[in-house]
Amino acid sequence: MHTSRWWMVERESRLLVMRATGECLPYAFPGALVLLILQWGHAPTTGLLCWGLLIYPLLALEYLIILLARRCDDDGRINVLYRAFVVSLLATGMAWGSSAWLMMRDEDPTYALVLMLWMLAVSSVQGALLIGRRSLFYLFEGLQWLLLLSRLFASNDSLLHWVGGSTLLFLGVLTQYTGKLHRFLAESIRQRVDNQLLSRRLGEESAKLDDWNAQLETQNAELDATLLRIRELAVRDPLTGVFNMRALMSELEGLRQRAEEQGATFSLSIIDLDYFKRINDQCGHPTGDEVLQQLCRIVDATLRPGEVFGRYGGEEFLLVASDCSGREHFQRMNTLRASIAGFDWSPVTGSLPVTISCGVASWRPGTDLKLILQRADQALYLAKAQGRNRVCPETEAA
Structure with a gap:
């Protein structure tokens, strides 16, 4: 110097x-x-x-x-x-x-x-x-x-x-x-x-500071992306990419509180893939995974404002609709059931058809989440008992 x-x-x-x-x-x-x-x-x-x-x-x-x-x-x-x-x-x-x-x-x-x-x-x-x-x-x-x-x-x-x-x-x-x-x-x-x-x-010091700021911004962006990814992983199902059970329960609790405070209604349906075990046994588990993923893509493409969709467990899924009555949700699920049944699954499962059965339930004043899910599960059981590939409202299951 x-x-x-x-x-x-x-x-x-x-x-x-x-x-x-x-x-x-x-x-x-x-x-x-x-x-x-x-x-x-x-x-x-x-x-x-x-x-x-x-x-x-x-x-x-x-x-x-x-x-x-x-x-x-x-x-x-x-x-x-x-x-x-x-x-x-x-x-x-x-x-x-x-x-x-x-x-x-x-x-x-x-x-x-x-x-x-x-x-x-x-x-x-x-x-x-x-x-x-x-x-x-x-x-x-x-x-x-x-x-x-x-x-x-x-x-x-x-x-x-x-x-x-x-x-x-x-x-x-x-x-x-x-x-x-x-x-x-x-x-x-x-x-x-x-x-x-x-x-x-x-x-030179200003250039170094600019470099450090740029590096810090890059690291912050990477950190934000990582945190976002971590949050996504915490609420997403790793196989299908839809919300997991934890995220669904959080969403349902929010809707229940809103319903109790404001009187707004909401409905939900439990969706189950018909004969999914047969698909796994005859086509293999990778094919079964592909069926689950394709099903989620179909549902995601038809989601309406105020609806939340996620994996409930195994081959079961849950679709929640805010500000929606049981009758409206029943019609909505029938349309979705027909779309899935009419989809060309032959590239995936060959001659095996892919259909769903649904049980629909809606919130009633003073009802907790456990009871709503039980009613939807009973309606789903009835849909399967009636031959599958159908939607059954809770009134029929009662």
């Missing part, structure tokens, strides 16, 4: 210096031309030409490197380009400094002062551009003014010596002033990098 932060600060300061230099560098081309024009006729022609041929290629190379760095996002390439920028910048600084040796004449101090003022301007601008990289500032200024000051103090003109001394004073002020700017800029870059790192860390 510390290494990453150091590199981000370093990268930011390098790019800042190259961007700032790139914005001002185009002005150096006409600036150098103006200096050549001002010195023309007052400086050695050979020196002017040599300096022009030296400064322009270096400025062009430096600008090209900066343009390449602007289009680069790879840290490795940025590092290489920055090193190339440093070399070209220092070479340009030496080229600016060499102007004093190539263009200055002792016998013409006026134009020597013009040249020094020009170099002071270059030094000030470049010094401001390099405040983000203090070491690079010292190297550029040192190489440029090493050449310039050595030429000034090598002159026989005392005025140029004074100019050299004044320049040293100016360099001290420039160094102190830019030092404050450098510290301010360095702190600004560090804060910017810290903000970037904090934003990145928050983004």
Whole structure:
């Protein structure tokens, strides 16, 4: 983490210096031309030409490197380009400094002062551009003014010596002033990098939190599905998928309480498969199971609102209808009996028919569930005694 932060600060300061230099560098081309024009006729022609041929290629190379760095996002390439920028910048600084040796004449101090003022301007601008990289500032200024000051103090003109001394004073002020700017800029870059790192860390933590939330939602959904499945298993018959005896009794108790409190009636019927043992014996128990399952599918497809159907035990089933009189329920069960008898069972049982017998009973005030079921069971017994494949109401069984 510390290494990453150091590199981000370093990268930011390098790019800042190259961007700032790139914005001002185009002005150096006409600036150098103006200096050549001002010195023309007052400086050695050979020196002017040599300096022009030296400064322009270096400025062009430096600008090209900066343009390449602007289009680069790879840290490795940025590092290489920055090193190339440093070399070209220092070479340009030496080229600016060499102007004093190539263009200055002792016998013409006026134009020597013009040249020094020009170099002071270059030094000030470049010094401001390099405040983000203090070491690079010292190297550029040192190489440029090493050449310039050595030429000034090598002159026989005392005025140029004074100019050299004044320049040293100016360099001290420039160094102190830019030092404050450098510290301010360095702190600004560090804060910017810290903000970037904090934003990145928050983004990563937010992504982790989103992942955890997604995982938690998935686990909750799986848990809900599992709980629903457990509840279903608790109230469903595993073979047929219809309600089991436990669920049926709970439903009946609810209907009984509602009937006692509100006077609403309900009816029920016990359904028994006729000759089911013969089906098991002749066709096998798997076929018997398939008959039970198909029977439940037929009944489920015909269930009406307010009806509950479930397995009462073995081959017996219970169908409960709320807000339904005994007569209505009797007609309903007769229709269901006919549907089952008319169903094509030959793919399942071959030539063996599949029919049901039903005993119907309805709630009466003051009657408990046990008594209602007993009446329905008696009606079922009567239906079987009368030849099966029929529905018998409790009135006939009474």
